Amino acid sequence: xxxxxxxxxxxxxxxxxxxxxxxxxxxxxxxxxxxxxxxxxxxxxxxxxxxxxxxxxxxxxxxxxxxxxxxxxxxxxxxxxxxx
Numbered sequence: 247x248x249x250x251x252x253x254x255x256x257x258x259x260x261x262x263x264x265x266x267x268x269x270x271x272x273x274x275x276x277x278x279x280x281x282x283x284x285x286x287x288x289x290x291x292x293x294x295x296x297x298x299x300x301x302x303x304x305x306x307x308x309x310x311x312x313x314x315x316x317x318x319x320x321x322x323x324x325x326x327x328x329x330x
């Protein structure tokens with residue numbers, strides 16, 4: 247799954263009408279992914295042993311201010327990206 251996802255503490259995450267709309271898929275032994283049951287858009291992924299649930303950043307209401315951590319695989323970046 248490709249996209250901007252942010253880790254959210256399990257006890258801090260609330261998804262309205264989740265049972266009516268979301269579809270879950272166990273993509274591996276330790277990972278469950280959730281999608282919109284109407285359009286198929288990715289919503290989140292949850293991996294056994296991880297502290298957070300990872301949610302598509304564009305779906306979070308309110309002032310989300312995720313911390314920038316690091317860029318990886320910068321050796322293979324496109325020439326049009328300016329990465330410090």
